[in-house]
Amino acid sequence: MEKIRSIVAHKWFEAFVLSVIVVSGITMWLETSSTMMDSYGNILHTFDKIIIAIFTIEAILKIIAYRFDYFKNGWNIFDFIIVVVSLVPTSWPLQILRIFRVFRLLRLITIIPSMRKIVSALLGVIPGIASVSALLMILYYVYAIIVTQLYGADFPQWFGTLSESFYTLFQIMTLESWSMWIVRPVMEIHPYSWIVFVSFVLIATFVMVNLVIAIVVEAMNKITKDEEEHIIGSIETAQSATKQDIQNLEAKVEQLTKLLEEKIK
16 A cells, blocks of 8 residues: 555656546647547547556555545545546447546646646636626626617617627727727717727726736735745744754763763762
8 A cells, every 4th residue: 555655656656647637638739630530539539548548557556555545635635526427338328528637638737836826826716707807797788788778779780789899899808900900980970989998998807907917916826925934834843843852862971971970970
């Protein structure tokens, strides 16, 4: 048990799994080419089966090593689901699930610590992002009603219905051809329409989006600070232990010195 645990926790084992994930991504990329599939289809399918076998063996080894503790880690559960989906046979009625084997590439997140850090930060700010998203949806709804009522009759292709207005406002928020191809044509009939669109861009793009970025950056800083505090705490603990060991050695040396002095006398 301990031997298996030392194997799956070793750096070379993680490096091997990482290389297999990269090879898996390259294989799936080649499978998208009809030319490659016509020439090397059998080889690619064989590679895919080998990769699935390696992932399955890895999962089994970790389950044997950690037992039920394996499923207490969210990243391990994610890996296990990916392996199970990859094992879906091609003849199964729901073989479309095998398309999700592309998510094997997401296993890079579970192996590379910096990626896990980013994902943890994003998961931690979900409540804050949800609040900002709700506020943004309210803003969208208000502006969608305004532009539909004001410009829907003249520009039904952009603002004819509420759903079309939502999509057009999303395009405007991304700043994709919003000025020359949407706002300026509207301004030819409604000269003061720029007030509506510019105010929407200022609020939705420059305020809301940057607010989301600020939330994510704050979460990243918090994780970094927590890691620094953990490292500092570990160093202080090690220093305290070292200091205690030194004091114990000094006490023993002092005792030995006294014993030698007594014998000399």
